[in-house]
Amino acid sequence: MKIKVLFWVVVYFALFVVALLNNLEVSGIYKFILALLGLFITLYALALASIAGRTLKRYAHKEPGSGFVPDKFTRFGIYSCMRHPMHLGIGLLPLGVALLFGNLGAVLASGWVLAAAFWFVLAIEEPETIESYGSSYIEYMQQVPAFRFSLKCIENGLYALKQKEATQENSKVEVSGFEAKYYDRLMDIITVGWYPKFIKGAITDISLNKNAKVADFGAGTGRNAILMHSFIGSHGEIVGFEIGKEMQEQFIENTKGYKNIKLVKKSILEPLNEEEKYDFVFISFVLHGFTKENREKIIQNAYRILKKGGTFVILDYNEFNVDSAPFIFRFGIRFLECPLAEEFIKSDLEELLKQKGFGDFRMKSYLKGHIRLLKAIKS
């Protein structure tokens, strides 16, 4: 291992010397174009090396956390896409940096670093790995290329590192801490100001009637309750159900000027004993954070507290194919959202609602069908 590290120190040092000795510099617009290309290659190389390192740390050790050198064969995550992402990253990094600084001598010399990376893999790494893992590695060599230049590999490598079991414990639906404290602001910033307009439009699309009694499941900061208030007027009522401490505090503070908006500090998973009291139950971006079993409990609760003919309104992800969805949705669902979200997206929500006594579905979709407002009537 020490010799391998020494090899790379020597190769990098040789390149550094070339960069210092040469005085060939590009200028003007070419410098700018090369710098952009250099930035891209540098980031790509760093992402490759970092994702590969983390994947090996997590999946290539018989005992988790047992030293630096892998002792278990893995073809997980980025390793399902190419055999040597780490070496490709190490090989490409000098080229990226040389382009970034517009140092032509170093750009030319970095070709030798890439060649060194390929030689190192073919002459040193692969024979050693075949010796350690035998036929399973040979089979892997036949199926997966040594190197591949692909952004999709980086993306899938990232998702694999985030992958967790789709359990309630791993769900992030009980928002807390920093995320809860600045929830509304974060939503506005992450969506570059799109979210406030969207949620206002979606709440308008519910068609709440004047004087309606509304239960808001997982009510958050009270932003939705205030938007709904303008439709129900002063004789209706909105009751938010919320268990997050930071969310409860904001709900109370934000809605203190409204006499007919109340907060119930109760979980929507517990049986609610206010039978047939509400005209609407609204649940916005909450249901996708629960297991199927818990979704059933929430739907049963909605059914119990709705008046006959009352409407259950679900604003959440629509059913869609995450693999073929635009990058922004794939990234949101697989990297930012909790593991249960993808399972929710694949599930047949209307069928579940039907089983629990709801019917007469109406749907409005947003963002090219990736989000929907589903209205279901208690029959």
Ligand SMILES: C[S@@+](CC[C@H](N)C(=O)[O-])C[C@H]1O[C@@H](n2cnc3c(N)ncnc32)[C@H](O)[C@@H]1O
């Ligand atoms: C993603 S946020 C959505 C908040 C709000 N509905 C909105 O659209 O802005 C999910 C909310 O559900 C709340 N929540 C999670 N589990 C809950 C439960 N079992 N009972 C009540 N609220 C819950 C969280 O604390 C959080 O405020």
